[in-house]
Amino acid sequence: MANEKPLHAGFLRFVGSLAFGLCLIGMPAKAHAANNCPWLNEATASGFLGGDATGAFTAADGQPSVCTFTNRDAGATRVLQITVEIAAEPHALLTTAARACGADIAPIGAIGNEAMMCSLTERKGELGERVVGRVRNQVFTIVFSSTLKDDPILTRDALRVRGYTAAEQVAGNLF
């Protein structure tokens, strides 16, 4: 019995930590902590991912800045990642970024100075959408991905629409 107390306390600490962690992951938009992603807020990202998403933003001098929003559902993890890089030769960098798309890349109008979109090739059963574009010398990449091959929320059609809308949001904030 003498050892039970510390065990019990440890378990409660574990539950507390678990609860806190889950709150961070799965908490509704109502209670999201401040997110400092300059191009998209968590509520908007949550809308794109079809459920509450938590965001992380990293910025470093000389490196691309990255916002990552993650939504974890019962059977799927959906991620929206935005990368922004300032380039001396932005068009060239955009062309390089577009190479990741492969052949099915298509230009999309009225996003930034120029933008393109493609479906991500299926890798390890994943599904996604990529938008690359630029606003002046700021090159951005937006990647939607889901661990579900037949994601009922991020369907192929939904991805296309959400990719465009996300690009409009990001480009709008980069202007």
Place this chain on the structure above:
Amino acid sequence: MRKFAVSIFAALVLAGCWMVPSLAQQQQDGSALTPPPAYMAPPKGTPPVEDTPAQREALAKLKAKAEERTEAERKAHNELVTPAYNFRYGPKNPYTPGNIQVQGEGFIQPGAFPTAEYCGTCHQEAYSQWRQALHSNAFRTPFYRTSVNLLIRDKTRGISFARHCDSCHNPIGVLGGALTEDSKLDRAKFDSDGLTCMTCHSVTKVNSTNGNAGVEMGVPAVMVDENGNRIPGMVSFEQILRHPERHSKAVMHDFLHTPEFCAACHKANLPDTLNDYKFIRAFTAYDEWQQSKFSQRNPLTFYTADFTTCQGCHMKRNPVSLPEYGAKNGTFASHRWLAGNTAVPFYYGFDQQLQKTIDFLRSGNYLNVDIFALKKASDDKLIAPLGRVSYNLAPSDVVEAYVVVQNKNIGHSLIPEVRDLYEAWTEFTVKDSSGKEIYHSGFLKPDGMLDPRAHSFTNRPVTDEGEFVDNHKVWTIHSVAYDNTVQAGRSVLVRYQFRLPADISGAVTVTAKVNYRHLRQSYLNNIFGKDDHPAYPIVEIASRTRVLQIGENQPEAVDPADNPDWMRWNNLGIALLDQFQYAESVAAFTEVIKLRHDYVDGYTNVGLTEIVWEKYGSARTAIRKALTLDPNNARALYYDGLLQRRAGNTAQEISDFNKVVEQFPQSRDARRELGITYYQQKNEHAALEQFEALQAIDPDDLTAHYNLSILYRRMGRAKEAAEQQAMFVDKKVDPGAPTYSLNYLRIHPEISTESIPWHMHSDLLSDEGGTEHGK
């Protein structure tokens, strides 16, 4: 214990999933709309359908449920938004510096606004037009975002200041509480729709004509019940089609047809809450309309016209081509709001909107360009009106051309709004018989920038450092270095000087055009980067070409597109008056009288010019003649009132102004002068009545603020007196502001002559090496 942990885990997972926001659909046209439900409009005059008691009861239940749901959602929304919201201007002013308000408590959830797609189901024509129009794209365009982002990123301001702009550009975001540092709102649900259907159609009251979104938004409703009570949110199409009259009552308020409604956003000022300086008028298409001939509220216009509202020009009825249940006799009021913005349809590839905008700008006989006169350097005589008189030209002649641009049928100024961004200018060319250019002003340089010495109908706002506010950072504006607008119904004289080559012979072709583009090249460069965007459309709004002969020139046949001769002289007189060239102006108006002895306004024009020239004796003669021809002419009576005041004939002065006010109760000038007269006569209550009426017409009138502050104080109304005094001080032009303009003009000699009303465009050099301006 384990069960306990699993329960907590399950509960938290469930909690994590309890809100699944949906995504606003991106629809560029009406193709994605649901087909409309079947409907056959009843014959005209058919009374509304009578509901059975059961139907009334069902509707009452529906209303109660809708109200309960809307209120609950609003409460939840406020619990989410309010704690993190930046109440910079206090909890009672959540939308300041904008003037927008919303009914009910706290922020309103974006979901309370039925979507454009919902409306578009039955209004497909309206939807497809709106989708391409400026209103739907009011927020998302790069042209707007670049500007508002500068405010958001400004180190001493931030997103809360952007409520000033977004109150008109993104009202759902403002009223929803999205404009704060840590926004909790899904912006994709409303940003792309800017001014959606249910923003304009949910306004329940126009609070003032102060602009900056001076309206009260109701809780959106598309139906009222049998007692006229609003039912919030969406209802079934079946309900609407059963009672279209109730739908109409909810969404079609009478004020939607009035210019006062447009004033809410087509009038803007920069308040001290934005610029930390003072009130500065930004633009006011509404007041310009009110002062134009189209309002029939101003007796002092140079010309008259049928009453026409903003909607009369910008929402003309057109035949419908898509299902549109709001159509009447197969036509529907345009929801394209065609005006001058070519940049947005160009950027989005809305070809139809772009072409219609270009057609609109070229239609309507909005401007008249008249190459009115020539003047040779060797001779003081004005050769005018060109085409109607004989004259000679010789090689080597130095010639001055008078180009008169008349704002003939625009109900506001050229350019009415943000003339720091939009660019209209005169392009003037002189070519010999082989097409070789002799003179060219108003050309575009290879980098797309306008010839800096062109005559442009733009302005140059400057900061307190005298720097041009090139990127629309309006909160930094402290002064305006020049403002070359042409108000409605008025004209401007643009003078060009050129030398004919020594070896020239034959015909000389002279062309004057007014070109327009949206936007200035340097602003496009700010948005997209220099050399990083295509050339944006340039529209030729009006032009006139005349062919001159070296040697003798005879009068020509009249071109039916030209103004009649008397009007050509009249426009010159107006232009000269506005350039403070009073003697020449009187001479021009006298030519009008020679051509039209019975034209009352000809005499009045002479009289009013002489009044501002302080030649009261001859002014009296002219005005007396006008009143002999038409004793009740309000315009002549107004100027007679001024002359009677000068002569000390107070009774006649009051009588004159009263007659004007009787005919034109919304004449701000007559109200102002009558108020001054009563004030001078110590008739304080009569003066108060006039100044209050004046303020109701123009809430920014300084004379009204000044005199009301004194009158209220004398009457013991200290609080109102203090308010008027404060508004007077805030709105009065800062006497130090011209210094900032001078700083700008000093370092920009290439453009500084634009600030001088009477200036010449010339590339001839004087003996001192400068251009021969002002000769």
